[in-house]
Structures are given as structure tokens and as C-alpha cells.
Amino acid sequence: MPPSIRLRFGSRTYACQPGETVLEALLRQGVRVPHDCRRQTCLTCLMRSLDGAPPPESQAPLKETLRVRNYFLACGCRPRADMTLALPTELPRAEIGARVAELNRLSGRILEIVLDLDHPLDYRGGQSVILLNPDGLGNSFAIATPTSRRHDGRIELHVERVDGNCLSEWLHDHLRLGDRLRVYGPTGQMFHVPLAPRQGVVLAAWSGALGGILAILQDIFEQEHTGPVLLLHGARDSSDLYLVDDIREIEDYYPNFRYVGCAGGDSAKPADVSAGVSTALRARLPRLEGWRVYLSGPAEFVEQLRRQAYLGGASIREIFFHAATD
């Protein structure tokens, strides 16, 4: 009889019998892990393999950014070798000290913070880090630095001043060069994965969420992508559109790139933050079959545009997004 597989989870090891799924094995031994449908449709039993790729059939319904990081569905995973597992919420994340190297005001409300990390962070551009100040105030911000520079140990964050968000107010009002902060991460499932040659890409960001999107944009052009690339930046007011000249310059180097700043939204429905970008996207790309889509901003912005992209023909596996939860 073939030996059973060993599953390392938490501080313990569990046996997995031949033919058993990871979920069945854990539940059988009294381990309470989230699960529901048991048929790879609800995604509740999502876990991550920490020591190598899980069997590919356990990853089939997941999008590429999860697959490349060895996430899988426990109910669909019949291991072929020992595995070390973690729940998505329990992943060990590095806590790194950081020193403020630069502070650059990009607009009235956007502050760029450049941090020198005590040691490099293995991130992908577009992922986020959690910043903690000395008072213990914390929030997450997207990394605006391209993936290729992750060994430099220096990251750029775009911090938008949001009234009522204590950390953003503190960072804008009190942070000084040389100050130390704690950084925790990386987190997030929105980052660049390879494109098909000449595949179209549309990226859309709301206000200060532009930072993470710019990291992905840089990743795309570092790979000399020749397909059409459209960047839509939405903001309440035209004064909130920032780095406009720098982004426009990219159009000079890459004729396949277009940038559209969308300020003002829909005055009839001021709460509809996606309206300006939504209209611009519909006008320029009514059909999105075959396109890659990256979206970053508040939940309502992301949800509206996700839907628009999918209904416009984009494949669900080609839509990557990050919804800020704040």
C-alpha cells in the first residue's frame, strides 16, 4: 500500500491517504478550515502551498496571479507529494523596518513616500504593503515601483490624503525625512503576468490608486510590449490628476500607448466615481474581447468597471483588480 502523504499545516503534520483531497484529509482529522461547495466553484477553501507548485488540477478555476503564487483549492487537491500549507489569511509576511528617503508632493492631495527598506522585499509591482507608524496606525498602500527594482530595497508609495483616514493625515502632516516606519507585506493579487504578443491592455485607476497601476505599466513596457496599451486615470477634480506630463511622455516613446485623464465624473450622480472612466472606456473600447484589464480604486469603481469589462467581452481570467477597502 502506498505510503500516505504528509501535510504540514500550522505547527502540525497530518496524513493524507491516497486518493483523498487535502480538504477531506484535514476535515477527517478535525482541522476546521473554511470550505463550502466541495466542487471547486465557491473558492472558499483557497489555500497556498508554501513549498512548491500544487497539482495543476487543483488550480484550474483560479486566475493566473493566484496560480503563479501556488494558491490552490483544497477540495480539488489530491497531493502527489508532501505539502506545506497555509490559509491565505495566515501567510507569513515579512515585517521590515524602513527609513523615509524622499517625500515628494505630486499634487495637493497626493504625497509620494520613498522608503529605504532594511532589506529588500520580494514584491510584484501593483501589490501593496501595510505601513505602520510609531503610534501603531496602519493602512495599506500600493507599491508604485516596478517589479524589476525589487532587489534595490527601495519602494515608492502614493499616499492620498483622505479626511478621516488617520494614517493618511498623519503621513501628510507629520512624516519627515529620515523617520522610521514599519512595513509589512507584500499583499494583494493584482500584479503583472505575461501578456500574449500584441495583446491589448487597458489599465484604470481612481485617484491615488494610480501608484500600483503605474508599477504594472512600467512592468509592461520593460517587456517591450507592442500591443495597444490604454491608461485611464479618474479623479474627482482635474487638480487630482497627477504625473500627467510624465505619463504623457510615455506616448512619445511608445506609440502604442494612450493616456486619458478623466476628471469630474458624472455631475448628476456625484457618488458614481467610475462614471468618467466608464464613459471614456466605453467610447474607446466598446468591445474588449482578448484584452487584459487592470483596475484599482475604491470597491464601487472596481466593481462597475469589472462588470463593464466582462460584459464588453473580456475573459474573466484576464481581469485583474485591487479594491481598496477604506
Place this chain on the structure above:
Amino acid sequence: MKKLDKRVDWGTDNVVAKGGDYFRLQDIPLYDRVGGDQAMEKAVDVFYRRVLQDDLVGKFFEDVDMEAQRLKQKSFLAMAFGGPYQYTGKDMREVHRHLVEKMGLTDEHFDRVIAHFRDSVLELHVPEPEVQSLCEILESFRDDVLNR
């Protein structure tokens, strides 16, 4: 596989062109005949996009995560086609209970979803007799879905 009694023209891959009879004799499930999981991937996108944009039933899909919802639709379609999933009447009751109680899900909505399903499978060139059986399978869930 049973031995053939008649010659089949392998020059075309189109089940409709072949009249479907050969495969019927073999009892190969429709799920496999239309192309299995790959076909369900296409089918769910046709179907789900229709219901999301429908003015009568779209509202029932508004607050749910698109990706999870799509996967559920896909496995339900697969079941209807004879694929490797089973949904019991109890499953369907539970999943739709709050739609019935809180959002007024009725026969009218059920009819509309069946219509979209029918249009979707026709769009994918599933032959008419098969479309009829598929709709009958879905129809058999009416009372469970509506929690009656």
C-alpha cells in the same frame, strides 16, 4: 465502444451535420459531446452575460462576486448537460431562499432565466431536441428554486 453498423463521414466534426444519431446510440453524455469543460467555459460566459444585462433578472446578480457566481453557474450548466456535478433540490432551495423571501423571486424571473439559457445553448449550436431536454431538466428545479 460498440461496433458501428453504418459508415460515418468523419470529414465533419459537426454533430448537427451527422444528425446526432450515432452518438445517441452510444449514450455518450451531452456534456462530453459538446466538448466538456471547455464548452462549459464558453457556455457560461454566453449565459451569464445575458442574465447580468437583463432588466428583469439582472438585479438578482448585482451584489454577488462575479467570479464566484460565474463558477457556480458553470457547474450548474455542467450538471444540466450531464457533467460531473450534482445539485439536489435541497441545494437549490437553500441557495435561492433569500432571493425568494427578500427580493421577490417569482415564476416570471424563472421563466426569463430559462429563456436566456435556451437562447444561449441555441447560440452554441446545441441541436434542438437536446435543447428541449436541457430545458426540461432546468424546469424540474422550478419549485425548489422558488422555495415552494
